[in-house]
Amino acid sequence: MATQNNGVAASVTHTQPLWLLAEITYRCPLHCAFCYNPTDYDKHTQNELSTEQWINVLRDARKLGALQLGISGGEPLLRDDIEEIVVEAKKLGYYSNLITSGVGLTEKRIQAFKEGGLDHIQLSMHDITEEINNFITNTKTFELKKKVAAMIKSHGYPMVLNVVIHRYNIGHIKEILEMAEALGADYVELANTQYYGWSLLNRNQLMPTKEQIDHAEKVTNEFREKVGNKMKVFFVVPDYFSDRPKKCMNGWGEVFMIVTANGDVLPCHSARVLPNIEFPNVRDKGLMWAWQDSPAFNRYRGDSWMKEPCRTCPEKEKDLGGCRCQAFLLSGDAESADPVCSMSPHHHLIEKAIEDAQNPVLQAQPILFRNDKNSKKIISGEVKDLIKDFHATP
Amino acid sequence: MTIENQDIYKIAAHHRFQWEEAQQSHVILFPEGMVKLNGSAGEVLSLVNGKNSVDQIVASLKEKFKDVDGIEKDILSMIQFAFDKAWIEKAN
Numbered sequence: 001m002a003t004q005n006n007g008v009a010a011s012v013t014h015t016q017p018l019w020l021l022a023e024i025t026y027r028c029p030l031h032c033a034f035c036y037n038p039t040d041y042d043k044h045t046q047n048e049l050s051t052e053q054w055i056n057v058l059r060d061a062r063k064l065g066a067l068q069l070g071i072s073g074g075e076p077l078l079r080d081d082i083e084e085i086v087v088e089a090k091k092l093g094y095y096s097n098l099i100t101s102g103v104g105l106t107e108k109r110i111q112a113f114k115e116g117g118l119d120h121i122q123l124s125m126h127d128i129t130e131e132i133n134n135f136i137t138n139t140k141t142f143e144l145k146k147k148v149a150a151m152i153k154s155h156g157y158p159m160v161l162n163v164v165i166h167r168y169n170i171g172h173i174k175e176i177l178e179m180a181e182a183l184g185a186d187y188v189e190l191a192n193t194q195y196y197g198w199s200l201l202n203r204n205q206l207m208p209t210k211e212q213i214d215h216a217e218k219v220t221n222e223f224r225e226k227v228g229n230k231m232k233v234f235f236v237v238p239d240y241f242s243d244r245p246k247k248c249m250n251g252w253g254e255v256f257m258i259v260t261a262n263g264d265v266l267p268c269h270s271a272r273v274l275p276n277i278e279f280p281n282v283r284d285k286g287l288m289w290a291w292q293d294s295p296a297f298n299r300y301r302g303d304s305w306m307k308e309p310c311r312t313c314p315e316k317e318k319d320l321g322g323c324r325c326q327a328f329l330l331s332g333d334a335e336s337a338d339p340v341c342s343m344s345p346h347h348h349l350i351e352k353a354i355e356d357a358q359n360p361v362l363q364a365q366p367i368l369f370r371n372d373k374n375s376k377k378i379i380s381g382e383v384k385d386l387i388k389d390f391h392a393t394p
Numbered sequence: 395m396t397i398e399n400q401d402i403y404k405i406a407a408h409h410r411f412q413w414e415e416a417q418q419s420h421v422i423l424f425p426e427g428m429v430k431l432n433g434s435a436g437e438v439l440s441l442v443n444g445k446n447s448v449d450q451i452v453a454s455l456k457e458k459f460k461d462v463d464g465i466e467k468d469i470l471s472m473i474q475f476a477f478d479k480a481w482i483e484k485a486n
Contacts, residue, residue: 016416018428065416068428095410095423120408120425158408160425186408187425229480234426 015301016065017257017291020094021072021269022054024082026261028074028370029103031138034164034199034206035370036269037074039392042375044262051081053282055088057259060287062092066257069094074261077104083112090117097122099162102148103141114155121152122160127169128179136168138369149183158186165192165216166206167357173216177223177233185231190220192238195353196270196325198370200390205367207357210241240350244315245322245338252300252324257291265290267297270325273392274334300324307335309343332391397448397474402486404444409481411439422481429481438472444485448473 025048026041038044049057058069069089076082077100089096098113099122113121123145126133130142153159161180163169169176173190180188192213195203208216220235227233239246249256249268258266263282266272272279277299280290291297299305303316310321321327322338330339330349337344356362368374368386377383405411410423413436420436422429431439437458441451452469459465476482 063416065414067414067421067423093412095428097425119410119423122425158425189426 015254017061018066018255019068019070019257020058020061020066021070021256021258022057022076022085023072023074023258023260024048024054024076024085025074025078027078028101029078029139030075030101030141031369031371032164032198033136033138033202033367033369034166034193036194036197036199037370038270038272039197039201039370039378039387040375041074041370042372042379044260044264045372047262048079049259049261049263049282051084053263054081054085057263057282057287058085058088058092058094060282061257061259062094064257064288064291067093067095069096070099071096072099075101075103077109083109083116086113086116086118095119097160100124101137101141102145105148105151107151110151110155114157120158120160122162123149123152125149125161125163125176125180128172128175132168132172136166138371146183149185153184159184160187160189161185162189162191165190165208167208167212168206170208170212170216173219174223177220177227181227181231187232187234189234189236190216191234191236194238195240196273196329198368200329200392201368201386203353204357204359204362204365207240207354209358210354213238213241239322239326239338239340240354242340243342245319245326245340247319248323248326248338251320253291253297254301257287259287265294265297267300268323268325271296273325274328275391305335307337309341309345310337313343329390329392395477397470397477399447399449400486401448401484402444402446403442403448403473403477403482404485405439405442406480406483411442411481424481429479434468435472435476438469439476439482442473442476442482447486 026037026045071082076098086096096119098118101124125145126136133142134140149159163176177188193199193206199206217235220233224233253267256267258269259282260266265280265282265287277296279296280294303320306316306321310316322340324334327336327338328334331346336346339346339349341347408424412421414421417430420431420439437455441454452466455469456465
């Protein structure tokens with residue numbers, strides 16, 4: 001499906017985005033240790049797209065074929081134009097989803113979302129205990145989340161809970177699922193932390209053991225049997241403990257498109273860490289060009305960019321060599337096989353990461369919470385020693 | 395649960411069924427997912443609207459596709475499939 005032109009892969013087919021994720025602001029009242037947002041997000045908080053620009057993004061993405069809209073952040077509710085955006089999304093025929101921490105969701109706003117045609121709300125939850133909720137998010141938000149969950153339910157929305165799983169809450173899966181059931185959740189996503197952005201910096205402090213993950217999966221399966229069709233439970237398996245990589249984003253530039261707060265158009269959440277790629281911005285040549293013709297979106301479409309061992313691997317179409325960002329962050333080479341793969345020459349980096357996460361000295365290092373102060377420190381290079389093991393910008 | 399002739403179904407709560415020009419197909423949208431339907435599945439689900447009984451859906455499609463043999467079995471298994479997937483729910 002792709003051809004080779006002077007080393008640049010050019011797509012000869014027209015793929016269509018199905019999902020548009022609008023990372024509408026990087027501002028966030030929470031400071032979660034596992035956040036995947038870029039660690040240098042502070043650079044992008046001053047030049048957010050306007051309401052009108054977002055509405056144009058929605059229109060253009062819809063023309064390209066996008067159907068599912070995620071309104072995310074940061075915390076999207078920090079913007080006061082979500083109501084307008086929701087109305088436009090409905091008009092255009094999107095199935096729209098507000099992805100929120102719950103902070104800033106009031107009766108008045110949820111009513112406006114309902115009337116405007118927002119289809120569902122995904123609420124993040126962190127634990128059954130106030131201590132761990134407040135610790136991992138570095139905020140006092142435990143009681144608020146329960147209130148918001150009840151509000152979502154009372155407005156007739158499907159209740160979709162997302163729980164990021166890490167060392168601090170993996171032992172509470174059963175209790176978390178019971179809490180979700182008691183809150184009347186329809187869908188629960190247990191998302192094991194993937195290590196990008198802030199979570200990569202905090203990997204030693206967050207990663208559970210293989211035994212803990214196996215146990216959590218067992219508990220989840222038992223709960224599924226008990227609860228039946230009433231509640232759908234997704235268990236997102238962490239790729240570090242697998243010997244084959246994930247087919248990241250279902251392929252680069254295949255079905256997924258992200259527009260960030262400042263208008264950058266990305267094929268995945270963390271693509272901006274990749275070196276020597278200029279990502280398009282909606283302010284320049286627009287979304288259509290970004291998706292179809294930009295060198296960035298065509299860079300890793302198909303498989304002609306692959307090196308060995310991927311190039312001749314019989315499984316290459318299954319996972320397309322895994323995640324380009326993970327390959328770069330860990331090995332320094334974005335075109336190498338995802339180190340998760342046991343055939344990768346860099347697989348020892350994954351084994352070492354798992355080992356390091358069990359090292360009590362490394363475990364005891366302070367967590368770098370996602371906040372403006374820490375982001376500024378990262379931009380200025382003040383905490384270089386913390387990121388020296390990763391090929392992360394800056 | 396098995397589908398009965400007199401049953402009336404509708405698209406399930408929190409699901410949306412619509413025609414997509416860009417995909418040239420019907421789709422079902424729901425939290426965290428979507429399904430692109432093939433032509434015959436789209437034809438069947440277009441008639442699942444909280445008003446038509448299963449009998450009526452079968453009759454209507456038999457009329458529309460006179461040349462297709464054994465269409466009834468396919469329609470019933472499609473409705474059963476959609477029900478098992480929780481895309482549709484009982485309306486009567």
